[in-house]
Amino acid sequence: MDPTMAIVLSSIGVLGIGVAISFFVGRRQKGIENWNVGGRSLPMYVVAGSQFATGMGGGVLVAHIGIGYDGGLSAITYNLLYSFGIILLVMLAGWLKKQNFSTLPDIFRKLYGEHKIMMSAVTVLAIVVPFGWLCTQLVAFGNLFTEITGLSFTLLVIIFAAISLLFVLPGGLSSVAWTDFVFGCFMLILAVASGFYMLNMAGGWSNIVSNVPENFVAFPEGMGAIGTTTVVLWIFAIFPGALTNQMSYQRIYAAKDAKTAKQGFIIAAIAGVFSGVWASFMGISILSQNAGLENSELAAGWFLTQIPTWFLAIYSAFIIATIMSTVSSAVQSVVVNITNDIYKSYINPEVKDRDLVKASRGLSVLIVILAIVLSLYYPQALGWLQATYAYSAAGLLVPIFLGIALRRTNFLSKKGAMGGIFLGVIGAAVAQIIDTAIPYAVYGVVASLVGFILVSFIFKNKSNMEKKVAGL
Template sequence: MAVNVVYISVFIIYLLLVLAIGAWGYRKGEDVEDFWVYGKELGLWLATWSFCAAFVSAASVIGFIGAIYGGGYSFMTGVILGLMLGVSGLYFVVGKIRELDKITFPDIIADVTGVQMSRPVTAAILLANGWFFLIMQLVGASLLVTTITGVPYKYMVWVIGFVFITYTVLGGLVSVAWTDLVQGPVMVGAVLVTFLYMVVDLGGIAAINTRFAQISAGNVAPLGDGAYTGIGLAATILAFFGTLLTTQRGIIRINATKDIKTAKLHIAIGGVILSMFYVFLVLLGGATTVALTSAGLAVENVDRAFPVLMMEYLPTALGSVLIVAVMSAILSTTDTALHSVGVTTSRDIYDYFATDPSDERLLTVSRLSTIFWGITATAAAVNPPGTIITIYNLRAVLLTSGLLIPVYIALYNRNTFSGRALITSMSLGGASGIGWELMGGTFGIPATFVGVGFASISLLVVHLIDTRIQSPQRVKAVE
């Protein structure tokens, strides 16, 4: 494969710039609160673009376009709708979350349940989710750069993993947020420009959709060519709806804002930007399929569809800008995921078991755990357990099954159910959901329904047991 010198040069400059920003962030962060939550002084536009940039990941660009290449516009019905519903739902709970004035999601759960043991239990689910998310981002970044440079994938994974880990360990949320402010507009603008180029090049949106339908009639069907059933569609929407309401990185950003008004507005504005972005991205997926098919550039791994378009179809100038944009999307989510797993390990696990650790110690543990989780995720990304969307679905099922039901109960009915009932619901819901997904959705029942079902049933059962135990005790106390 011929190496494109321009693309390689752009990639190297980009990596050096990323490391420079990390070094700048290292000097700006003064203490552990700066590293974790920007000193709780995150302003509106910094928070908005950080939210958008962290939201758009390898799954959103490479993975989503690959999914449309392989299955058509039905992906928008099942996944994009769920994601946007999740953002809408997040807006309505932001005020509740921000009023609690905590740092992490396990902090909130411990506060509303009154059971400190819920911190490491919740953290375990979040760490598993964060680890899957890191793998997904590293796979996307490495596929992109491997396609462009010709460097073997197994080596490129480690190069990118090293740069991402170093950058995040140095800067914390300070450099992450400022980088996102730059990367967000670049990412959205580049995708929009590429979409417009493809529309003009292929003769308009109507022409693209006509040719997309000619490839397969299911490409333009709302539910695809048998890809979705009613129950499958509902399960998918539920999974992604639950993901947005229970992710650690989102909670950290909400709690990093300077006040409740800023917290609400940044979600509302970010939701509008993301909705428009995903419409263009879905249509770009159809255009990518038409362009590659017409040019005889079929790919076996759907995740390679967009990188091949950039390398083999688009003009070099546009491809160079798009490379930076896609890498920005991947970096902005990867550094957020790395930052989150480091904070989770330090704040919600180490701090729980340690005896009154100092801020310096917590900061050190955050950085060391970021390195550990980053290295293990990079090693797993060398031979990933499926496509980007497969991994994305796996962590969505885990989060929704383990946290959606008990979290809503804890936030809005904190005095109804015991802490033990909520913790049991988290544990059994998460374990059953992820187990069912790994078994391939036995009997045709979606894993999300199984996980949420187990979470609900176990919550009620343990609550009834606690009620029976406490009732005699109350009677005896009255006597």
């Protein structure tokens, strides 16, 4: 069978199953609560599967395999940092569930009160990570399938993005989470299968080891083979970024209770580390067979050109499931921010739930179009991940976690939160522009910490002075 036809048939099969599940769930679970937070009733296995499937995505298939190609076991380090962030969120699950939040900005409303400038800034920063992930997945899909189909990158990105809407429009997070769960199970099975296939294709582990640099496969040295500077960047961008990723918070909100959320996230974190091991192995194995690739992000695409048609069809279905789960989650997450934190909060507070669902569907289409345009303008998967993580973490990490830690004190203030947000983003931007030796995310987080503490202290003292003058 022609390879392109095999890919088309396998893609239709996988996407058809996903779309059928999406419409079935959307028909049964209607309303804005189901759209925003899955009706707050998702079982543990769906929380785990959705969190894992969303986190794996095209970043693992393209960027992370590329990390394995460039830095051996370093892809495990990348995923460990992300999984560690997910585990830390488990500690907050009880408090978060108790508040009935719908989005990340709801945390700021609870901690600091209502303030338009602050909430607008938080909303933008909450959007950048899922939107960055959305662009990453489109780039990853285009890069992979251009290699094996001969179709243009632009056409592939447009087609895939349009299909993703069929997973979001029927039921929002409800339909997204359930299709993620099914795709997540499929991913684990195919990851194991492709790993064994690669092991045989590369001539066994001993042959792989003999053809790559020794430090790539040495443990634990190989986990830092990508370079100290890059690992530091990950520590201050990927790990904090995992703590400020709204898609993760939404799955906590959507769980039926705190215990369910905790169990689901622990399982997802373990599965995430497994995906890092898989990506490192695949990247190292590809390097052992072809060390001449100019761009490491082409490693996964090269693998696809080396396998027989029957396995290509199966692996293509794996790719489709992996990338689609993150694309649909990212679209839904961006949309719920705009509709809940901007449209409903400031433009039309009296909007009916039915109209809000309609607005969410229309906005989903617009977000996908914007993502297509930007993905074609800047087709670098890893670049999207690092930049969006860095700026989101720079602005949100300190105000969220110091705010939660100090929520029972009188130290917190809206101005302190804004000091942390804006100085964090400015610090990261300045460091990126001047191209500092230390990763720019580091400057952003440090600037945010200084701004948060300094501004909070100043306005706390002013507040206390005003009370004394008033005789309070």
